[in-house]
Amino acid sequence: MDEYLDWIARNGGSYSKLDFRRDQETNGTVHATETVYPNDTFATVPFRVTITEKVARKTFADLSDVSCRNVMALFVAYQSLLGDQSFYAPYLNILPKQILTPFFWETEDLHYLDQTNLATAVRERKLNIFNDYEALVVRLSAELRTKITWELFLWAYTVLTSRAFPYTLIDPTHTEPSEVLFPLVDSLNHKPNTKITWVRSGDDQSGSLSFVSGQVFNAGEEMFNNYGPKSNEELLLGYGFCFEVNEHDHVALKPNFSRDPNGQVKLEILKQCHIESGNPDPLTYYVHREHIPQMFLKLMRVLVMNQTEAKIYIQCKDSQQLEWVGYRNELAMVAMTCALLQSRLNAIRAVELNRETTRWVQRCALMYRDGQEQILALTLISMENLKQTIFKKMARDKKQERIAPVTPFVNYLNPGYFESLTYPDLEAEGLVMMDSVTITLGQLLRDKKFKSTIEQLFEDIEEEEDVVWMIGLLHERTKKNSPWKPFFEKTEKAYLQEHQNLEELEDLHGSLFPAFSEAFPDIFAPQDYTVQLFGWADMVMNTYTIENPLCVVPL
Numbered sequence: 001m002d003e004y005l006d007w008i009a010r011n012g013g014s015y016s017k018l019d020f021r022r023d024q025e026t027n028g029t030v031h032a033t034e035t036v037y038p039n040d041t042f043a044t045v046p047f048r049v050t051i052t053e054k055v056a057r058k059t060f061a062d063l064s065d066v067s068c069r070n071v072m073a074l075f076v077a078y079q080s081l082l083g084d085q086s087f088y089a090p091y092l093n094i095l096p097k098q099i100l101t102p103f104f105w106e107t108e109d110l111h112y113l114d115q116t117n118l119a120t121a122v123r124e125r126k127l128n129i130f131n132d133y134e135a136l137v138v139r140l141s142a143e144l145r146t147k148i149t150w151e152l153f154l155w156a157y158t159v160l161t162s163r164a165f166p167y168t169l170i171d172p173t174h175t176e177p178s179e180v181l182f183p184l185v186d187s188l189n190h191k192p193n194t195k196i197t198w199v200r201s202g203d204d205q206s207g208s209l210s211f212v213s214g215q216v217f218n219a220g221e222e223m224f225n226n227y228g229p230k231s232n233e234e235l236l237l238g239y240g241f242c243f244e245v246n247e248h249d250h251v252a253l254k255p256n257f258s259r260d261p262n263g264q265v266k267l268e269i270l271k272q273c274h275i276e277s278g279n280p281d282p283l284t285y286y287v288h289r290e291h292i293p294q295m296f297l298k299l300m301r302v303l304v305m306n307q308t309e310a311k312i313y314i315q316c317k318d319s320q321q322l323e324w325v326g327y328r329n330e331l332a333m334v335a336m337t338c339a340l341l342q343s344r345l346n347a348i349r350a351v352e353l354n355r356e357t358t359r360w361v362q363r364c365a366l367m368y369r370d371g372q373e374q375i376l377a378l379t380l381i382s383m384e385n386l387k388q389t390i391f392k393k394m395a396r397d398k399k400q401e402r403i404a405p406v407t408p409f410v411n412y413l414n415p416g417y418f419e420s421l422t423y424p425d426l427e428a429e430g431l432v433m434m435d436s437v438t439i440t441l442g443q444l445l446r447d448k449k450f451k452s453t454i455e456q457l458f459e460d461i462e463e464e465e466d467v468v469w470m471i472g473l474l475h476e477r478t479k480k481n482s483p484w485k486p487f488f489e490k491t492e493k494a495y496l497q498e499h500q501n502l503e504e505l506e507d508l509h510g511s512l513f514p515a516f517s518e519a520f521p522d523i524f525a526p527q528d529y530t531v532q533l534f535g536w537a538d539m540v541m542n543t544y545t546i547e548n549p550l551c552v553v554p555l
């Protein structure tokens with residue numbers, strides 16, 4: 001450590017009130033020897049001791065097409081091979097020999113990441129680095145090729161992920177992304193929200209950078225830097241540590257459109273409405289504790305659109321139209337989001353891990369996975385609350401017989417209608433159950449006589465659920481006091497005005513009627529079971545249902 005600090009001083013660096021200590025867990029810490037006050041400049045480091053992309057590229061001029069990170073990793077590896085002959089030796093000597101990011105974990109440690117995003121990220125990232133290394137190393141001299149091993153390169157690469165700063169610290173006008181290794185500046189450990197600033201002086205060759213405290217550090221206290229709002233995933237992957245409680249933690253969610261027959265149309269809607277996450281992958285969203293991005297919910301509303309909704313929304317170019325599509329869509333969106341969250345949660349919980357005798361990296365992995373579990377569970381609760389709010393609104397609408405003027409009941413066709421509805425005191429309302437605001441098969445079969453007729457006609461109701469549903473709807477439609485009267489009337493009127501193609505239904509209808517009417521004339525009055533009305537019931541099933549459990553959303 002003394003040699004390193006001498007080297008900094010010999011090159012024009014200085015510091016005050018600092019005690020540099022080595023430790024097992026974090027490699028090194030910095031403590032205040034006396035109180036550091038806000039605006040105190042406690043260290044200054046000249047640019048000449050830094051390792052920049054420019055310096056690295058000078059040594060490897062032939063590799064101008066290689067990325068900044070890779071050429072710098074190569075340079076660090078090369079300098080460490082030079083040993084004491086390297087100008088940077090005092091700095092390289094104090095770097096940790098082992099940086100315990102998951103790239104270096106044993107298989108049994110990696111098991112602690114099973115079923116998390118990080119497990120995949122580690123595999124993919126490591127493979128990418130390895131491929132880059134293989135492509136790069138063959139371009140080196142024969143001597144370097146054997147000396148710069150994969151292990152050495154990966155170590156050097158991780159030195160950069162765990163301690164490099166953006167090059168703009170040296171030259172704020174630099175526009176290309178570039179990194180710099182900054183001895184001494186990189187001695188501080190990370191504590192979120194620490195107030196610290198950097199002040200540069202001079203030019204990018206002969207200048208220097210000073211640390212300026214933005215808060216008090218008491219004598220004896222560890223002094224920290226602030227690496228930015230990093231999640232546990234980023235911290236583990238890049239730095240090899242994480243926090244038990246991390247306010248910046250998140251779970252990455254990426255819905256899958258690939259098996260959706262309307263997938264292309266939906267991707268087109270997303271494009272037109274500019275629904276993107278703002279992340280490198282526009283379909284990957286980050287969900288934070290109790291905060292689910294609104295943009296993600298918009299994406300999910302598109303993902304769960306049925307054919308009718310997708311056909312209508314393909315004309316939409318306004319993302320505001322996706323704040324609310326309709327009740328069916330909203331319930332489907334909540335159900336699909338809950339299913340996504342629940343399956344992730346179940347997968348994480350299903351991994352059995354020893355929590356008793358663990359080593360440092362395993363404890364880090366447990367902190368990370370427990371955080372993931374917590375975020376998923378909290379997000380699930382907030383989605384359940386959202387569902388309950390929707391049910392309450394539906395219950396009010398149903399009670400007041402409010403139904404949108406134009407079918408299907410989606411916002412795009414009823415501009416302003418849904419926004420005009422108000423729901424005072426919704427909180428005070430008791431729990432609303434799903435089957436009080438939707439139409440279920442159980443409700444359609446609540447009439448005992450009708451139910452027993454259906455049971456006589458269909459051996460296996462589950463097997464022929466679709467047909468039973470249609471007949472059930474037609475039967476319900478005939479009831480004068482049906483709670484769903486406004487829905488039936490409005491959708492039937494709209495349906496009958498449409499040009500209908502009933503060819504496909506004729507066979508099905510013909511296989512049931514008039515036989516059913518002849519067998520049970522008091523249940524199936526022929527005029528209520530025409531092929532046209534069959535078409536209406538079929539349209540209701542295609543347009544207004546959600547699945548699991550199958551029900552009609554009649555608002």
Ligand SMILES: C[S@@+](CC[C@H](N)C(=O)[O-])C[C@H]1O[C@@H](n2cnc3c(N)ncnc32)[C@H](O)[C@@H]1O
Binds near residue numbers: 186188189190
């Ligand atoms: C830029 S260095 C910080 C100084 C460091 N201790 C060193 O090696 O000189 C970053 C590394 O320090 C460690 N580190 C930083 N903040 C930490 C924290 N809050 N808890 C545990 N380790 C931390 C991690 O190993 C990380 O890779």
